Amino acid sequence: xxxxxxxxxxxxxxxxxxxxxxxxxxxxxxxxxxxxxxxxxxxxxxxxxxxxxxxxxxxxxxxxxxxxxxxxxxxxxxxxxxxxxxxxxxxxxxxxxxxxxxxxxxxxxxxxxxxxxxxxxxxxxxxxxxxxxxxxxxxxxxxxxxxxxxxxxxxxxxxxxxxxxxxxxxxxxxxxxxxxxxxxxxxxxxxxxxxxxxxxxxxxxxxxxxxxxxxxxxxxxxxxxxxxxxxxxxxxxxxxxxxxxxxxxxxxxxxxxxxxxxxxxxxxxxxxxxxxxx
Amino acid sequence: xxxxxxxxxxxxxxxxxxxxxxxxxxxxxxxxxxxxxxxxxxxxxxxxxxxxxxxxxxxxxxxxxxxxxxxxxxxxxxxxxxxxxxxxxxxxxxxxxxxxxxxxxxxxxxxxxxxxxxxxxxxxxxxxxxxxxxxxxxxxxxxxxxxxxxxxxxxxxxxxxxxxxxxxxxxxxxxxxxxxxxxxxxxxxxxxxxxxxxxxxxxxxxxxxxxxxxxxxxxxxxxxxxxxxxxxxxxxxxxxxxxxxxxxxxxxxxxxxxxxxxxxxxxxxxxxxxxxxxxxxxxxxxxxxxxxxxxxxxxxxxxxxxxxxxx
Numbered sequence: 001x002x003x004x005x006x007x008x009x010x011x012x013x014x015x016x017x018x019x020x021x022x023x024x025x026x027x028x029x030x031x032x033x034x035x036x037x038x039x040x041x042x043x044x045x046x047x048x049x050x051x052x053x054x055x056x057x058x059x060x061x062x063x064x065x066x067x068x069x070x071x072x073x074x075x076x077x078x079x080x081x082x083x084x085x086x087x088x089x090x091x092x093x094x095x096x097x098x099x100x101x102x103x104x105x106x107x108x109x110x111x112x113x114x115x116x117x118x119x120x121x122x123x124x125x126x127x128x129x130x131x132x133x134x135x136x137x138x139x140x141x142x143x144x145x146x147x148x149x150x151x152x153x154x155x156x157x158x159x160x161x162x163x164x165x166x167x168x169x170x171x172x173x174x175x176x177x178x179x180x181x182x183x184x185x186x187x188x189x190x191x192x193x194x195x196x197x198x199x200x201x202x203x204x205x206x207x208x209x210x211x212x213x214x215x216x217x218x219x220x221x222x223x224x225x226x227x228x229x230x231x232x233x234x235x236x237x238x239x240x241x242x243x244x245x246x247x248x249x250x251x252x253x254x255x256x257x258x259x260x261x262x263x264x265x266x267x268x269x270x271x272x273x274x275x276x277x278x
Numbered sequence: 279x280x281x282x283x284x285x286x287x288x289x290x291x292x293x294x295x296x297x298x299x300x301x302x303x304x305x306x307x308x309x310x311x312x313x314x315x316x317x318x319x320x321x322x323x324x325x326x327x328x329x330x331x332x333x334x335x336x337x338x339x340x341x342x343x344x345x346x347x348x349x350x351x352x353x354x355x356x357x358x359x360x361x362x363x364x365x366x367x368x369x370x371x372x373x374x375x376x377x378x379x380x381x382x383x384x385x386x387x388x389x390x391x392x393x394x395x396x397x398x399x400x401x402x403x404x405x406x407x408x409x410x411x412x413x414x415x416x417x418x419x420x421x422x423x424x425x426x427x428x429x430x431x432x433x434x435x436x437x438x439x440x441x442x443x444x445x446x447x448x449x450x451x452x453x454x455x456x457x458x459x460x461x462x463x464x465x466x467x468x469x470x471x472x473x474x475x476x477x478x479x480x481x482x483x484x485x486x487x488x489x490x491x492x493x494x495x496x497x498x499x500x501x502x503x504x505x506x507x508x509x510x511x512x513x514x515x516x517x518x519x520x521x522x523x524x525x526x527x528x529x530x531x532x533x534x535x536x537x538x539x540x541x542x543x544x545x546x547x548x549x550x551x552x553x554x555x556x557x558x559x560x561x562x563x564x565x566x567x568x569x570x571x572x573x574x575x576x577x578x579x580x581x582x583x584x585x586x587x588x589x
Contacts, residue, residue: 003407003408003503004503007503007504008408011400011403011404011408012404012408014400014401014404015400015401015404015405015409015417018397018400018401019417019420019421021471022420022421022424022471022474023420023424024439024445025432025435025436025438025439025471026424026427026431026432026435028435028438028439028445029431029434029435029438032438039443041443041444042443042444042445042447042448043448078331081327082327082328082331082332083328085324085325085327085328086324086325086328088324089321089324089325089328093317093321093324095321101325101329104332104333104336104337105328105332107332107336108332108336110528110573111532111569111570111573112528112529112531112532112533112548112569112570112573113532114532114534114547114548114551114552114566114569115340115343115532115566115569115570116336118343118551118555118562118563118566119336119339119340119342119343119566120339121555122339122342122343122346122559122563123335123338123339123342123343125559126342126346127342142335145331146331146332146335146336149328149331149332172314177306177307177310177311177314178309178310178313178314178320179306179309179310180306203426207428207429207430209429209430209535210532210533210534210535210548213552214555224428224429224430227430227431227434228430228535231430231434231437231539232538232539240434241434241438244428244430244431244434244435247427247428247431248427248428248431251426251427251428252423252424252426252427255423255426256419256423259419259423260419
């Protein structure tokens with residue numbers, strides 16, 4: 001397209017500004033975690049690592065982290081089983097109500113989190129508590145698993161659609177039963193999508209706040225709930241800041257690296273293809 | 279899986295272990311045969327557990343929520359009384375504070391959506407049509423990467439940015455300006471930041487899929503670059519904008535945590551639900567139907583516009 005250099009430069013400047021708005025706040029969190037002061041005054045007067053030390057020794061953070069890992073583990077496990085089952089049913093069978101089932105799987109993330117949260121909170125109070133099942137780790141896992149199912153479902157269903165059914169039929173023709181065919185032929189075929197779904201489900205559960213606030217008992221804190229409870233407390237804010245900085249670094253660097261690697265990979269492949277063509 | 283049929287399309291070399299010399303008839307084989315013969319049994323086996331979870335537990339919870347919305351609360355004991363009444367719904371419509379909160383939240387969600395679209399269009403244009411492939415890869419990673427950074431972390435980053443005596447005020451002070459502080463403006467910016475990738479990715483993808491010769495044709499007919507963007511590109515972007523807006527709109531509508539940390543005194547639908555969930559559950563339940571209705575209406579309008587066919 002024939003853009004004037006003025007238009008090009010305007011767009012370039014706008015893009016730079018947008019990317020700055022995306023990353024400067026995150027950079028501020030990392031910088032502010034080294035701020036010796038308790039309040040986040042700017043510019044930083046004195047740098048120190050004392051809040052990093054304080055965060056490292058903070059019992060509440062450790063407990064919350066452990067709770068989060070447990071919740072995410074169980075929610076992911078449930079989502080893997082249920083999500084794969086629905087994915088198989090929808091990818092391989094045509095039946096009455098198929099679209100309704102599809103909608104039902106997507107509903108928990110299509111509706112605002114607060115609706116799911118309030119609905120579960122209401123059910124736990126009115127149905128489960130009279131039965132002697134109280135809010136706690138169990139209720140958080142139930143809530144999380146519900147919206148994690150779709151993550152596994154999406155990945156597995158997409159992969160199943162591309163798979164060659166002939167391989168399964170061949171295995172069965174050779175005498176393998178349904179189960180053996182599944183574990184030795186079908187599963188290896190969608191393992192990558194299964195693992196990707198598991199990672200997404202784990203990440204989604206690990207980051208969830210809204211449903212958790214409604215389904216957690218007052219004493220139970222996942223890491224996001226700990227952050228939520230302490231963010232507005234002036235004397236805890238510096239520790240929250242350190243945790244936030246850690247989360248930025250831990251979550252973004254591996255994803256960045258993996259995307260760079262696959263991105264570079266694709267470029268190389270393209271380059272080699274062009275070479276072959278030439 | 280249809281009963282044994284010769285597969286002519288593919289002839290893979292089967293692993294030798296898969297070919298037993300004599301069929302063994304263990305329990306697994308027998309169950310397998312039954313499952314093999316009855317497709318509906320397999321389907322039932324696959325759908326039973328997920329439907330128990332999603333159909334009974336989840337949908338049941340939503341139904342119970344709707345029923346609770348018609349109950350009432352004893353104002354002295356905070357005890358929920360299961361008796362049918364329209365009171366909660368009429369309260370939402372008649373009490374000015376509730377009605378204003380609902381309208382304000384919808385307004386904020388629309389503002390967030392517009393802001394996201396306005397930022398996504400020049401970014402998508404630059405990425406798709408001007409940037410070099412290398413820069414394009416960088417930017418594509420750059421706009422999706424923050425999705426992984428954690429929701430509360432991002433809210434916290436804007437809480438720091440907008441804080442009293444914080445970075446934004448420091449930046450604006452030499453210009454004689456002051457930051458917006460915590461309030462509705464800060465809330466709209468923070469929400470737009472949170473959901474921006476959901477708008478930016480489809481818009482960028484749509485720009486990429488517009489063939490260059492359309493732009494050339496427009497130029498040949500005398501259309502200047504900006505005229506081309508508005509008359510040729512924008513109409514083609516409509517499906518992407520609508521698809522993105524579903525995310526930005528509905529996610530903003532249900533959010534209340536950002537409102538708590540950067541919204542100052544701004545009340546949104548979520549704040550009202552959260553503050554009533556223990557004191558007056560029926561009112562909270564009734565209020566929770568508002569975002570459901572608005573989102574369903576929005577989806578209906580989006581579908582009717584015909585823009586969702588490609589998404």
